[in-house]
Every structure is written in structure tokens, then in C-alpha cells.
Amino acid sequence: MTASIHWRENRIVQDRIKKSIAYTIVIIMAVAYIFPLYWLIVTALKTDLEIFQQPPPIFPPNPQWQNFGESTTYIPFWRYMWNTIVISGLTVLGTVLSCTFIAYGFARIRWPGRNIIFLIYLSTIMLPSQVTLIPLYLIFRDLGWVGTFLPLVVPHFFGNALYVFLLRQFLLTIPLELSDAAKIDGASELGILWYIMIPLMRPALAVVALFTFVQTYRDFLGPLIYLQNQQDWTISLGLKLFQNMYGAQWQLMMAASTLAMLPTIVLFFFTQKTFVRGIALTGLKG
Amino acid sequence: MTISIRRPRLTKQQRRALIVGLLFISPAIIGFFVFNIGPIVQSLQYSFTRYNILQPPRWVGLNNYKFLIESDRVFRIGISNTLYMVLIGLPIHLVFNMLMALLLNTRIKGLSLYRSIFYIPSITPVVASTIVWLWIFNGQFGILNEFLKFIGLPPIGWLTDPKWVKPSLIFMGAWFGGNTILIYLASLQDVPYDLLESAELDGANAIQKTFRITLPMISPVIFYTIIVNVIGYFQYFTEAWVMTATRDGSAGGVANSAMFHSMYLYQTAFQQFKMGYASAQAWILFMIVLIATVFLFKTAGWVYYHAED
Structure with a gap:
């Protein structure tokens, strides 16, 4: 009996280790996936001088929100x-x-x-x-x-x-x-x-x-x-x-790209269930 | 009266069903002939001609094919780069996507959040996301080289060094793979749990469970993603075009290191208006895709189909 309790405890510890490894990797990957989108928005918020600053500032020092408005007339x-x-x-x-x-x-x-x-x-x-x-x-x-x-x-x-x-x-x-x-x-x-x-x-x-x-x-x-x-x-x-x-007016291209992405992202958040169901359906058999 | 041998005839009702059925699918029939069969036949015909739109097509026999195979260096590079994408890029992407799906299938909390994060790059416009990747890969001001500098490594010409362009495109391509991750995840969630549990009671470890039960159970889905993506990767265009197109409209990167079949075809047909020559290019690819598809179906013994229910 003690042996089986031991075995179960071992099991729980093992599961927990596995879980935390899975979590760590998933979170690292999630950050990696978000990064390009983050970088897109950050670059969109920079001035044309900050764009070429080295090393590049990770946060926009003084966010240029008007870049978004300007980008809609730039193109x-x-x-x-x-x-x-x-x-x-x-x-x-x-x-x-x-x-x-x-x-x-x-x-x-x-x-x-x-x-x-x-x-x-x-x-x-x-x-x-x-x-x-x-x-x-x-x-x-x-x-x-x-x-x-x-x-x-x-x-x-x-x-x-x-x-x-x-x-x-x-x-x-x-x-x-x-x-x-x-x-x-x-x-x-x-x-x-x-x-x-x-x-x-x-x-x-x-x-x-x-x-x-x-x-x-x-x-x-x-x-x-x-x-x-x-x-x-x-x-x-x-x-x-x-x-x-x-x-390239990079910051304006980035701002326009961000705006161009918005419709599909918004659509996704409103219809997430339909998307997920659709994905399951397309994968259904060959 | 003589006895005549009659073909089995349709009953009145069947004939009616046939007419109504064909009426309902008539858009498909028209589409099939007008947008598929017709153009396939025409493209084969054009491939034996020289045709610049302004003058009528002139028959040149097999000359286009001969020239493509014997002397067109760029075409050969385009084919080999495309094969590189299909044979190296695609397997890397599919294995990576499967690993991500297996990871997400460990019943972690916040699944719908992660699912959204991995999926969003595959629904946003390719051009918009590629523009930020251009900036990330930028040799002088890109964040990737900045990072290499930070850890004390020399910078890399991600998009300018012929050795690195294709690996860079594959690296970026992994970011667009959310769709496949979610297809795999959905099928993983359908694998009956009691099957895995009884294997566990028999002493199977995680790796055995994955390779002996989970993957065989979802092998039809894996096969489907392979077929669809092989055909898709043979048409690889937008990412490479946006990454390498220059002001004068040319594309393909340094020394054509990022020239893919569809890009060369686009240039031949729509920038140089050599329609016959481009059609021959299309048909060579068509044959390669056909051989690849037949090969995949012939070697599909590893795909496990559940009994019909």
C-alpha cells in the first residue's frame, strides 16, 4: 500500500514538472509570436529619427500617435x-x-x-x-x-x-x-x-x-x-x-500596416468560435 | 418481334433527379470547364508557341521546353529554390506546428488566448506582416542583428546574403503557420482519452503514447495537411516577392537566391509578356506537382483510417 501511495506522489510531482515545462515553452513561444506585431506597433509610434536609432528603443520614447492619421494620407x-x-x-x-x-x-x-x-x-x-x-x-x-x-x-x-x-x-x-x-x-x-x-x-x-x-x-x-x-x-x-x-517612410508604412491588419483581427475576436469550428472542419479527413 | 438488348434505363423519377441535380451543380460544371479544364488545355497549347499578346501565337514545337531545360539558368534556380521550400521548409514547418499543437494539447490553462496568439499571423494580410519582417531582418537597423550584436556575434545579411535568404524565409514562414497548428490541435482533441488511458495502464510512456496512438490516430489529418501544403508551397510567391521586390519591379534577391518558380513565371508572363514561354514553365511545374502528388498517395500506407461508422 505504501508503495502505491509513493508511486502516486511521484506521479503528481512528475506531472507538475511536465506541466511547468510545457507552460514555460508555450509562454516563450507566445511572446515570440507576439513580438513582430509588437514591433510593428512600436515602430509605427516612433519619429523618423528614432527609427534609425541604435540600439533601437524597445518602447517608443514619445509615442507619435498622429503617425496613424498621417499614414492614411501618405497612402x-x-x-x-x-x-x-x-x-x-x-x-x-x-x-x-x-x-x-x-x-x-x-x-x-x-x-x-x-x-x-x-x-x-x-x-x-x-x-x-x-x-x-x-x-x-x-x-x-x-x-x-x-x-x-x-x-x-x-x-x-x-x-x-x-x-x-x-x-x-x-x-x-x-x-x-x-x-x-x-x-x-x-x-x-x-x-x-x-x-x-x-x-x-x-x-x-x-x-x-x-x-x-x-x-x-x-x-x-x-x-x-x-x-x-x-x-x-x-x-x-x-x-x-x-x-x-x-x-520607406518606415514609421508610416508600419502605421498603415497596423491599420490594415485591424479588420481581420477585430473580426477574429468577434467570431472566434466560428473560426475554431471552421478549422476543425477543414482538417476533417482528407 | 426480335428481342433487343437494352441498356438499363433510368426511371422517370431518376431522370428527373438527374436533371434537377445537374441544374443545382451547374455553376460547378461551368466553373470546371471555363476556369479549370479550358485553361489547362489552352496553357498546354500556348506552351508550344511563341506569344507576346500583340502578335498571334506562333507554333515553335518543343523549343520552349528545350530552352527552359537546357539553357535557362534562372528557371533552374527557381525550380531548385521551390524544391528547397517544399523539401526543407515544409517539413520543418509541419514538425514545428505539430510540436506546438502537442504542447497546447497538454490541457494548459488559457488555451483560447494562446490559440488566438498563434492564429492571428495567419489571418492578417501577408503584405502587412511581411513589411514588419523586412524591418526586423534589416541588415543595418534590424532588431535581429541588434540582438546578435548584443550577444557578441557578427551581423548576418538575412535578406542580402544568398546563404541566408531561404532560411530567413523559412524562419518567417513558421510565424504564418498558426492555421496548421490549430488544425492539428483540433484533431488531437478528438483522440479518445480512454485509448490513451488504457495504454498508460499498460505501462506506455509519453513518447510511446504519442508515436503509437496519438499520431496514428490523427494520421489522416497529417496526410491532408501534407497534400494541401505541398501544393501550396509549390506556388510560394507573396512572401518572397514582398521581401525582395525592388523599385524597378524586379525581384528574387541577390543572385536570384530568393527566386521561386511562380515569381519567374510572373516576370516572364506579366513583365516580359512571353506568354508561351511562361506557359511551358507552368506545365513543367504541373508535371512535378503531379508526380509529387501521385508519390504521396502511393506511399500513404502509413495513414490509418478508422473503420467506417
Whole structure:
């Protein structure tokens, strides 16, 4: 008996040591992850002389809060923000709309061949974008769309295989009897989708909307290729190209970068649960 | 009457379901042909031509491919740098992300706070965060070299020394990996606890539990992240572009040490308007990605699928 008590005590001590090691590493890593963001804000608050001071002050000696205001005129910040929001908003609309219909068609209507066609469709996820980049550019060029938002937005109205997969998985968990009962009552497929499925799908649709928004908001290559007029640029494109053109007013670039990050960070804090649920869903099976 | 052999026909109801089903997925069908299959075929056609947009494409046979493979040094550097990212950067990132997830899965307090901290870099705009990294890596005024000076080491040209650029990009890339950490963490939390407990009663230690139970249980998720990221890393562009782009629009760093396949393709297609030549570059990469994907699926014996339930 004493031996077993001994063993348990040992166990508790061991657990505690393990825990404190885990804590120490997690906290060190957390500090390391925060540091670049901290450095971004600190640099944004410095004067143009303090930027080049050596060694660099770890706290801003006299915080230049007006840098944030100045940065929004140094680059046409609000203009670029508006462009980014418009492109992201339309992209979300197109993705959510099209993926809802497509996923419903694959998951809730029993037509012959649907599984094999779904697999073929899903394989497009594995296509590297370089392959279609040039022909798509030439098509949009022939349509006269280069230099407008259309090439960035319109393709999203034709579905996204990953999100169709996610919504289909979700729809498959809803018992088919629910649809059958509605059909007996004379509901059409569209009626079932609108009145029964969409209310049930809301959590999954929120995931698709959020992920699509963040992805579009962060995009750089698309706008780089298609947006040619300076007043049409997105915030990412504007930040980079301004830095190239006018050399670095580092503290203002940092202030503008901080402001550009804010929307997604705020969004994350308000919708954290949806994000976490979405991440669990995307990792679900292969 | 003769007996005719008939194909099994669809019933009226099945035919109706087929029509309605196809109607619902019609955006996907259109998207599949207009944005995927069509462009793939076109890109193959362009790859056998010389095409500068202004004049119609001119057939040159295999010349583009021949030139790319035999004489284009920058293209070769781009491919080898991209492979460096896929073969060295990606494994480092995935192992690191898994370690972080295992660490967070020890039922520590304040999990949601840590989760947010690790996740935020992967949702903020890449360009905005890369701008601060440019400043951190800055050879003269960067905090990293300041730190090296502080501990008595010589400064490093993080982005200017060809030896260091790719390690620097990998170092920075770890910071963007929060998404994968959270995917791993979510799957770790699904590993049934009683399985681990009974192994413990049988005398398994932490390392045995991790390698014999936890990792096999989540191997489908690991496989998924490998596939998705291999394809993603073959397209590696934004980070390297933002880190190395200069005022005149060129990019790729000193001696092309940070030139990646997609960057060279971008320059060829959209700065020099050699569409045929760039399409051939795309197709060589496509073949490499295809081989890599087939290889990964063929060697996926280590992936453990639970019995269907």
C-alpha cells in the first residue's frame, strides 16, 4: 500500500514538472509570436529619427500617435480599404451563393453518377494556380476585364471545391427523411433548400463566409495581376507598391500596416468560435 | 418481334433527379470547364508557341521546353529554390506546428488566448506582416542583428546574403503557420482519452503514447495537411516577392537566391509578356506537382483510417 501511495506522489510531482515545462515553452513561444506585431506597433509610434536609432528603443520614447492619421494620407488608405472590402464582400457573396447550390445538388439530390462527378470536381483543389493563370489572364483580357474588379470576383460565383466539400459534409449529416417529409407536403427542391436547409446550414455558411473573406482580404497575386490603375488597388497591393515607389517612410508604412491588419483581427475576436469550428472542419479527413 | 438488348434505363423519377441535380451543380460544371479544364488545355497549347499578346501565337514545337531545360539558368534556380521550400521548409514547418499543437494539447490553462496568439499571423494580410519582417531582418537597423550584436556575434545579411535568404524565409514562414497548428490541435482533441488511458495502464510512456496512438490516430489529418501544403508551397510567391521586390519591379534577391518558380513565371508572363514561354514553365511545374502528388498517395500506407461508422 505504501508503495502505491509513493508511486502516486511521484506521479503528481512528475506531472507538475511536465506541466511547468510545457507552460514555460508555450509562454516563450507566445511572446515570440507576439513580438513582430509588437514591433510593428512600436515602430509605427516612433519619429523618423528614432527609427534609425541604435540600439533601437524597445518602447517608443514619445509615442507619435498622429503617425496613424498621417499614414492614411501618405497612402490613399481609405480608398484602398474600400476597394478591398468591395472585392472581398462580392467574393464572399459569390462563394456562399454558388457553394450552397452546388453542395445541395451533390448531397441532397440522389442522381446517378453524383459521387464520381464530385470526386472529379474535388480534384481541382490539387491544381496549382500557375497552370491556369496565363490562359485566364488572356481570357479576361479579351473580355476587356483587365483593370477592373471582375476577374477577381466573377470566378467565385462558380463555386469553390473546398467549400463545396465542407458544406456537402455538413448537409450529409442532416437526415434525408426531413427532405422526404417536405416533399410529400409538396415542397420543391428550392423550397427545401431555402426553408429547411439554409437555416440549418447557418453555422457552416458562416465558416465559408469568414474563410473566404480573410482569404480575399489577404490576397496579393490576384490584385497584382489584374488591378492596373492606382486608384483601384487593394490595401495589400497599395502597401507594397507604395513602399517600392516612394522608398520607406518606415514609421508610416508600419502605421498603415497596423491599420490594415485591424479588420481581420477585430473580426477574429468577434467570431472566434466560428473560426475554431471552421478549422476543425477543414482538417476533417482528407 | 426480335428481342433487343437494352441498356438499363433510368426511371422517370431518376431522370428527373438527374436533371434537377445537374441544374443545382451547374455553376460547378461551368466553373470546371471555363476556369479549370479550358485553361489547362489552352496553357498546354500556348506552351508550344511563341506569344507576346500583340502578335498571334506562333507554333515553335518543343523549343520552349528545350530552352527552359537546357539553357535557362534562372528557371533552374527557381525550380531548385521551390524544391528547397517544399523539401526543407515544409517539413520543418509541419514538425514545428505539430510540436506546438502537442504542447497546447497538454490541457494548459488559457488555451483560447494562446490559440488566438498563434492564429492571428495567419489571418492578417501577408503584405502587412511581411513589411514588419523586412524591418526586423534589416541588415543595418534590424532588431535581429541588434540582438546578435548584443550577444557578441557578427551581423548576418538575412535578406542580402544568398546563404541566408531561404532560411530567413523559412524562419518567417513558421510565424504564418498558426492555421496548421490549430488544425492539428483540433484533431488531437478528438483522440479518445480512454485509448490513451488504457495504454498508460499498460505501462506506455509519453513518447510511446504519442508515436503509437496519438499520431496514428490523427494520421489522416497529417496526410491532408501534407497534400494541401505541398501544393501550396509549390506556388510560394507573396512572401518572397514582398521581401525582395525592388523599385524597378524586379525581384528574387541577390543572385536570384530568393527566386521561386511562380515569381519567374510572373516576370516572364506579366513583365516580359512571353506568354508561351511562361506557359511551358507552368506545365513543367504541373508535371512535378503531379508526380509529387501521385508519390504521396502511393506511399500513404502509413495513414490509418478508422473503420467506417
